[in-house]
Amino acid sequence: MSSSPPEVALDDEELVARARAGDLEAYELLVARHTASAYRTAVLLGAGPDAEDVIQEAFVKGYRNLSRYRGESSFRSWLLAIVGNETRNLHRSRSRRDGLVLRAAAADPASEVTGDTAVETVLAGERREALVRALRRLPVRDREVIVCRFFLDLSEEETVTMLGWPRGTVKSRTARALAKLRSLLDREEVRRG
Amino acid sequence: MDDLERELSDLAGWLQTPDPPDVAAQVRARLTAPVRRRRRWRYLVAVLVALLVALLPPGRAAIADAVAGLLRFAGITVATSAEPALPTGTPAPLPAQRPAGLAEAQRQVRFPIRLPATLGPPEQVLVADPDPTGTCRVATLVYRGGALRLDAFDGRLDPAFHKQAGGPGVEWVQVGGDFAIWVGGPHTVAYVDRTGALRVETARLAASTLIWQEAGVTYRLEGDLSRDEAIEVANSLN
Numbered sequence: 483m484s485s486s487p488p489e490v491a492l493d494d495e496e497l498v499a500r501a502r503a504g505d506l507e508a509y510e511l512l513v514a515r516h517t518a519s520a521y522r523t524a525v526l527l528g529a530g531p532d533a534e535d536v537i538q539e540a541f542v543k544g545y546r547n548l549s550r551y552r553g554e555s556s557f558r559s560w561l562l563a564i565v566g567n568e569t570r571n572l573h574r575s576r577s578r579r580d581g582l583v584l585r586a587a588a589a590d591p592a593s594e595v596t597g598d599t600a601v602e603t604v605l606a607g608e609r610r611e612a613l614v615r616a617l618r619r620l621p622v623r624d625r626e627v628i629v630c631r632f633f634l635d636l637s638e639e640e641t642v643t644m645l646g647w648p649r650g651t652v653k654s655r656t657a658r659a660l661a662k663l664r665s666l667l668d669r670e671e672v673r674r675g
Numbered sequence: 676m677d678d679l680e681r682e683l684s685d686l687a688g689w690l691q692t693p694d695p696p697d698v699a700a701q702v703r704a705r706l707t708a709p710v711r712r713r714r715r716w717r718y719l720v721a722v723l724v725a726l727l728v729a730l731l732p733p734g735r736a737a738i739a740d741a742v743a744g745l746l747r748f749a750g751i752t753v754a755t756s757a758e759p760a761l762p763t764g765t766p767a768p769l770p771a772q773r774p775a776g777l778a779e780a781q782r783q784v785r786f787p788i789r790l791p792a793t794l795g796p797p798e799q800v801l802v803a804d805p806d807p808t809g810t811c812r813v814a815t816l817v818y819r820g821g822a823l824r825l826d827a828f829d830g831r832l833d834p835a836f837h838k839q840a841g842g843p844g845v846e847w848v849q850v851g852g853d854f855a856i857w858v859g860g861p862h863t864v865a866y867v868d869r870t871g872a873l874r875v876e877t878a879r880l881a882a883s884t885l886i887w888q889e890a891g892v893t894y895r896l897e898g899d900l901s902r903d904e905a906i907e908v909a910n911s912l913n
Contacts, residue, residue: 499847501821502854503854506706506707510702510703513698513699513702514699517695517697517698517699518695520695521692521695522692522695522783525692533693534698536700537696538698538701538705541698541702542702542706545702545706552853553853564907572780582690583690583691588820613683613686614686614690625710625848630682632680632683632684632686632687633683633686633687633690637685660679660680663679664679667679
């Protein structure tokens with residue numbers, strides 16, 4: 483098992499097997515590989531400035547619970563489930579934070595715009611702001627499923643692992659969350675219109 | 676995908692996330708810190724069993740090639756060493772080990788006792804190392820007049836902090852799609868008790884052994900079996 487040459491990029495399953503046998507360097511490779519998506523998950527689920535602590539805790543717990551990872555789902559979604567739990571624990575112990583921060587429009591790569599395009603850009607920006615406002619008003623579980631499916635781009639299967647809900651619940655909750663979001667947006671348009 | 680779903684996917688790119696921090700060093704520091712480990716031991720709801728297995732390399736060539744190392748798996752520590760200390764004297768059984776009927780044994784342990792279908796009902800069932808409330812840590816099924824034994828114990832142990840060192844005679848195999856360890860030769864086995872202390876007096880020479888884990892329970896099948904026979908027995912747990 484330890485005979486693979488080191489220059490070959492090992493897949494997650496192989497690294498998990500090694501880490502499970504106590505190979506900390508293998509686990510470090512997994513940490514490096516999944517830090518970015520773990521961090522984004524923690525931020526989007528609302529961990530705010532505690533996101534770094536959350537993922538550190540999640541990686542430590544992940545290692546200690548590796549024997550419970552059965553390989554039925556991707557290691558990534560299994561790990562993100564721990565990140566999600568840690569973020570929820572944070573919410574229980576401190577006041578709720580919101581992770582949905584819109585990037586400034588100036589960061590738009592196509593910023594050299596004039597005339598009609600500029601108007602469109604402004605409208606698109608306003609629409610995004612409206613969407614974020616609506617998302618903030620969604621119940622936590624609805625928002626979680628939206629974050630998983632659309633912002634973290636997890637498959638339905640991965641979302642099942644990540645949130646620990648049955649597949650049917652993931653489906654129905656997604657549909658319900660989208661419907662709520664739609665009506666929140668409609669109401670906002672009526673109010674502004 | 677409807678418009679709203681498309682908008683949400685598009686919004687993903689606009690949601691700001693700071694650059695991810697590099698946590699690898701802190702994570703490693705925490706995983707190797709001995710203080711944390713002791714604390715975890717204290718907090719473990721069920722303190723679990725580890726069995727130390729010191730491997731006897733099968734021949735002189737193996738002795739020359741053997742790499743000293745330690746391997747932990749599912750509550751079992753496998754140490755490979757070039758000069759294994761042979762157990763001396765008559766080994767004691769596991770602490771407070773006693774026979775029990777199957778139903779009684781089941782009441783004495785916190786995990787379900789499962790019987791391998793290929794072996795049928797055991798000739799004897801033993802339980803060992805009770806806590807003050809009488810709950811035992813290890814259940815043993817005995818077959819073939821004691822030549823074949825299956826130990827089961829709660830194996831959700833503190834994971835290892837050592838590098839893997841697969842020594843001679845130790846190989847990774849699969850049981851039920853999960854990893855297992857096959858120790859293909861005679862080796863010494865000693866018991867690690869509730870306090871984490873190695874019970875040298877329990878050390879004895881063990882036959883080939885298959886170690887695997889299922890649903891949080893660690894199994895140790897020892898006896899005169901080939902690797903494939905052992906895996907077949909392991910896969911037949913009811």
